[in-house]
Every structure is written in structure tokens, then in C-alpha cells.
Amino acid sequence: MQVLSIIGDLWTLAILMTLQTSEMRFNELQRAIPRANAVTITNRLRKLEDAGIVSRTVESRSRQSTVYALTAFGRKLLPIVDAVRTVAQDLDRSGEAPP
Secondary structure: OHHHHHHOOHHHHHHHHHHOOOOEEHHHHHHHOOOOOHHHHHHHHHHHHHOOOEEEEEEEOOOEEEEEEEOHHHHHOHHHHHHHHHHHHHHHHHOOOOO
């Protein structure tokens, strides 16, 4: 049940959906989820990292950057994330979604 408490909010699901295709730097994540502010994304990423769902790698290039990716455990959660996305899309299309 602990996993559900971690992945059960909108912005966390958005992060998981976004990282589903590839690893990303923080700024790329922020651009991909424009309605979420930086503090919210940071807090959710920390929770996901603490739970072993997302990995965080600091890269040293000309500038230091941080890359986030789903772990093997995080990838196991993707069917749940996809199911939630499908239900949400179906509810939106049908007009049955709550306001």
C-alpha cells in the first residue's frame, strides 16, 4: 500500500508518464509538465527516488546536470500508470469525469 500512497497524485503520475519514454534532465521534465511548478516536481522526484521508483544521476559536463530515469521497480509500475491514464482519457471523452 505504500507504493499507492506515493504514486497516487496527479503530478507524480505525470512524472512517471513523462519518464516512461526516456531519462530526462530536470529542465526537460519541467518543460514537459508545464502546469507543475519546480518545487512540486522537485518534491515528487525526491519521494520517487526515496521509494526506489526513480533514479537520480548527477552528470558533470561543462555544467553539472541531474538526470532522472525510472528504475526497474519504477518500470514495473507502468501498467498501473497506463491503466490510470486510459481511464482518465475515457472519462474525459465520455463527459463523465468529475469537474
